[in-house]
Amino acid sequence: MRRKQTTQPSERLFADPQRDMFEKSYEEILQEQKSQPVECLGMTFENDEKRQEYFLEKQRKKLKDPEFRKMEGT
Numbered sequence: 001m002r003r004k005q006t007t008q009p010s011e012r013l014f015a016d017p018q019r020d021m022f023e024k025s026y027e028e029i030l031q032e033q034k035s036q037p038v039e040c041l042g043m044t045f046e047n048d049e050k051r052q053e054y055f056l057e058k059q060r061k062k063l064k065d066p067e068f069r070k071m072e073g074t
Contacts, residue, residue: 038045045051062068 034047034049036047038048038051040051043054045054
């Protein structure tokens with residue numbers, strides 16, 4: 001006995017955002033994610049690239065600080 005299939009498998013198995021994953025290319029998904037606002041440590045950034053730039057700059061400043069470099073483990 002065969003069951004009658006009433007919906008497409010992707011509609012039954014995946015939530016709406018997950019279904020989009022299979023309808024778009026990997027590059028399209030990455031591009032969308034890169035252009036969306038990002039929240040990190042209570043701060044909101046324009047996109048992931050801006051978040052990375054912010055924290056890399058903070059790291060550069062810390063590494064130039066002689067007192068910080070004297071700390072054990074750095």
